[in-house]
Amino acid sequence: MSINTKKVMKNAWRITKDRNLTCLRIRVPGGHLPVKFFPLIQEIADQYGNGTVHITTRQGFEVPGIPFSKMEEINAKIAPIIDELEVKNDVDINKSEKGYPAAGTRNVSSCIGNRVCPQAVFDTTSLARDIEKTIYPNDPHVKIAVTGCPNDCIKAHMQDIGVIGQVEPVYDRTRCIACQACVNNCAKVSTGALTFSNYKVKRDSKRCIGCGECVLKCPTGAWTRGEQHYRLVIMGRTGKKNPRIARTFMEWADRGAVLKICSNLYGYIDKYIDRTLPKEHVGYIVDRTGFNVFKEEVLKDVTLSSKTKVVDYINFGGYENR
Amino acid sequence: MGYKFTTEEFNRLLSDLKKQYRVYAPVLLKGKGRFSDTDVVGYGEIQNIDDVIFTQKSYFSPKEIFYPISETMFYFTEDEYREPKVESKEIIVFLRSCDINAVERLDKIMLENGKEPDYYYHRLRSKVKFIKIDCPTSFDSCFCVSMGTNYTDNYSASIHSDNNGLYLCDVKEDINGLFSSYGTFAEFKPLFVEENDFSVEVPEDINLATIAEHDLWQEYSSRCVACGRCNTSCPTCSCFTVQDIFYEDNPKCGERRRVWASCQIDGFTDMAGGHSFRKDKGQRMRFKVMHKINDFKKRFGMHMCVGCGRCDDVCPEYISFSRCVNKVSAAVQGVNNDG
Ligand code: SF4
Ligand code: SF4
Ligand code: SF4
Ligand code: SF4
Ligand code: SF4
Numbered sequence: 001m002s003i004n005t006k007k008v009m010k011n012a013w014r015i016t017k018d019r020n021l022t023c024l025r026i027r028v029p030g031g032h033l034p035v036k037f038f039p040l041i042q043e044i045a046d047q048y049g050n051g052t053v054h055i056t057t058r059q060g061f062e063v064p065g066i067p068f069s070k071m072e073e074i075n076a077k078i079a080p081i082i083d084e085l086e087v088k089n090d091v092d093i094n095k096s097e098k099g100y101p102a103a104g105t106r107n108v109s110s111c112i113g114n115r116v117c118p119q120a121v122f123d124t125t126s127l128a129r130d131i132e133k134t135i136y137p138n139d140p141h142v143k144i145a146v147t148g149c150p151n152d153c154i155k156a157h158m159q160d161i162g163v164i165g166q167v168e169p170v171y172d173r174t175r176c177i178a179c180q181a182c183v184n185n186c187a188k189v190s191t192g193a194l195t196f197s198n199y200k201v202k203r204d205s206k207r208c209i210g211c212g213e214c215v216l217k218c219p220t221g222a223w224t225r226g227e228q229h230y231r232l233v234i235m236g237r238t239g240k241k242n243p244r245i246a247r248t249f250m251e252w253a254d255r256g257a258v259l260k261i262c263s264n265l266y267g268y269i270d271k272y273i274d275r276t277l278p279k280e281h282v283g284y285i286v287d288r289t290g291f292n293v294f295k296e297e298v299l300k301d302v303t304l305s306s307k308t309k310v311v312d313y314i315n316f317g318g319y320e321n322r
Numbered sequence: 323m324g325y326k327f328t329t330e331e332f333n334r335l336l337s338d339l340k341k342q343y344r345v346y347a348p349v350l351l352k353g354k355g356r357f358s359d360t361d362v363v364g365y366g367e368i369q370n371i372d373d374v375i376f377t378q379k380s381y382f383s384p385k386e387i388f389y390p391i392s393e394t395m396f397y398f399t400e401d402e403y404r405e406p407k408v409e410s411k412e413i414i415v416f417l418r419s420c421d422i423n424a425v426e427r428l429d430k431i432m433l434e435n436g437k438e439p440d441y442y443y444h445r446l447r448s449k450v451k452f453i454k455i456d457c458p459t460s461f462d463s464c465f466c467v468s469m470g471t472n473y474t475d476n477y478s479a480s481i482h483s484d485n486n487g488l489y490l491c492d493v494k495e496d497i498n499g500l501f502s503s504y505g506t507f508a509e510f511k512p513l514f515v516e517e518n519d520f521s522v523e524v525p526e527d528i529n530l531a532t533i534a535e536h537d538l539w540q541e542y543s544s545r546c547v548a549c550g551r552c553n554t555s556c557p558t559c560s561c562f563t564v565q566d567i568f569y570e571d572n573p574k575c576g577e578r579r580r581v582w583a584s585c586q587i588d589g590f591t592d593m594a595g596g597h598s599f600r601k602d603k604g605q606r607m608r609f610k611v612m613h614k615i616n617d618f619k620k621r622f623g624m625h626m627c628v629g630c631g632r633c634d635d636v637c638p639e640y641i642s643f644s645r646c647v648n649k650v651s652a653a654v655q656g657v658n659n660d661g
Contacts, residue, residue, distance in 0.1 A: 221354065
């Protein structure tokens with residue numbers, strides 16, 4: 001058997017512990033899949049694989065136990081999935097019958113967001129799909145995820161870029177009955193950004209993280225949802241070397257800025273990646289170049305609104321060689 | 323007298339009305355729902371008839387228009403006080419039969435309860451005229467038929483769409499002659515629902531002591547989260563508290579406001595000295611239910627609750643007031659009922 005492992009992996013197939021068998025990977029940007037594709041996935045697993053699928057943490061499917069010889073045939077079969085989830089979403093793939101053109105940049109995953117979850121401040125899947133369109137297909141190893149509120153069910157804090165929804169609560173004092181439900185709740189479950197004085201509520205915008213809890217609790221609609229924003233946390237990672245949780249890079253950013261920063265990340269990687277290594281994960285590049293170089297590169301041509309706050313510096317603790 | 327209007331004709335009528343009146347109706351408040359990307363139907367001023375939401379019940383009731391959620395009664399300084407200016411325009415409200423009946427309940431409490439009519443309520447309420455939104459069918463949680471509030475003739479005009487682009491109005495008071503001048507005479511009847519999906523049996527002859535002790539209230543102690551939505555959406559809740567505000571930069575000046583209060587929320591029965599005599603949420607539910615379907619009638623000859631069903635619609639814990647009333651009925655009859 002002669003197999004170009006690099007090509008196989010770039011095509012989103014796996015090298016597995018079984019020398020003769022590979023494993024198909026299917027990406028589901030934003031984690032929301034029309035069920036009409038289940039029969040196709042089942043058919044592939046039954047006919048070519050071992051009748052099982054593995055559901056990945058990144059919200060894709062892995063279909064194991066497939067002979068390498070069937071890759072081309074299956075690539076053609078999954079074209080409808082690629083067409084619907086990628087091509088129709090304007091992802092730049094021109095030969096969907098050839099399978100996935102890249103695998104380094106991982107599926108953009110998201111929590112269920114406001115399609116179901118009452119806590120969610122926005123439609124996470126829709127942003128995940130917009131990010132997918134911006135960054136895929138691409139080879140660099142990058143993980144991005146989108147979460148609907150600071151509960152962070154998708155674990156945005158374990159990503160290279162984690163996007164967390166923020167909503168600016170708007171207060172109509174004429175509707176407030178001074179029940180203090182918002183004040184007590186913000187203190188209990190969120191940041192304590194609200195105070196009560198002279199029978200009305202004040203919000204400390206420096207403290208508020210835009211979770212929307214006050215809106216959820218208010219019985220009169222005195223709090224309603226204002227502008228939609230995002231917090232970006234960066235350079236979280238798992239791995240053998242120096243795993244860490246992501247840190248806040250930016251708050252109250254708008255959608256355009258989020259997308260531009262995701263795209264700029266690739267310019268930064270291209271400029272600074274260590275090409276002597278087989279691959280270098282972006283977090284380790286940041287460890288080498290330092291935060292300031294990263295910051296300058298990803299903020300290029302990004303228009304920030306007057307509300308957006310960017311951190312001055314993040315001390316990630318450096319590159320620990322142990 | 324019946325009149326029909328094209329949209330254009332009705333809008334011309336509206337723009338004439340708006341010279342003298344502020345016109346309020348249920349409107350779609352875009353993005354103002356509790357959850358993200360959701361809308362809510364609430365009361366707002368309208369520009370034209372297309373702004374009016376006919377196909378949904380409003381989440382909040384119309385009472386906030388003439389009984390504001392938070393209202394400044396007067397401003398004070400050390401030795402004098404002054405009332406805020408009151409808008410000179412009169413008010414027209416689009417509302418349904420149950421809500422018109424609800425205003426009649428509010429009138430009882432606010433105008434006929436004490437020695438004097440409530441000054442602040444009267445001041446705005448006396449400016450209000452009704453346009454009744456006809457109900458061709460009832461909504462999910464309505465039980466107006468059970469409460470006898472599906473009918474009213476207390477309106478200047480009624481309105482419904484004939485589904486062919488015409489609005490049909492039964493006019494009882496031809497305000498400034500506008501209805502007869504913009505509309506065309508038509509034969510039809512205003513619409514009232516005769517049937518709801520759900521009916522409520524209001525118990526008579528309640529032995530209050532026995533019902534107070536009954537274990538049917540217990541489940542609400544754990545289910546209710548005391549958010550107060552059932553009160554703030556109710557068209558007949560009338561309780562308020564008074565707040566004296568001393569301005570931060572000059573505590574010698576300030577204002578007195580009155581603000582809606584809610585009997586389900588913590589603190590409603592708090593008294594000086596820190597006592598709070600209905601801590602238990604099941605007991606608060608009992609107080610509310612009994613007030614709505616028993617105590618009020620003893621005094622005013624009609625039930626306070628008009629069966630609009632909003633309290634059911636808005637409860638985050640899916641507590642149903644109407645089911646609760648039926649449980650009370652069953653309990654009164656001594657029937658075991660665990661529905
Ligand atoms: S992160 Fe927030 S929005 Fe997303 S599923 Fe969790 S609670 Fe819901
Ligand atoms: S959005 Fe969240 S953090 Fe901000 S005031 Fe409301 S509850 Fe508090
Ligand atoms: S929850 Fe709403 S009504 Fe209650 S204090 Fe807060 S803003 Fe006012
Ligand atoms: S108690 Fe409920 S059903 Fe009755 S009037 Fe109030 S909101 Fe409507
Ligand atoms: S709306 Fe429901 S949970 Fe809230 S106070 Fe009323 S009964 Fe209790």
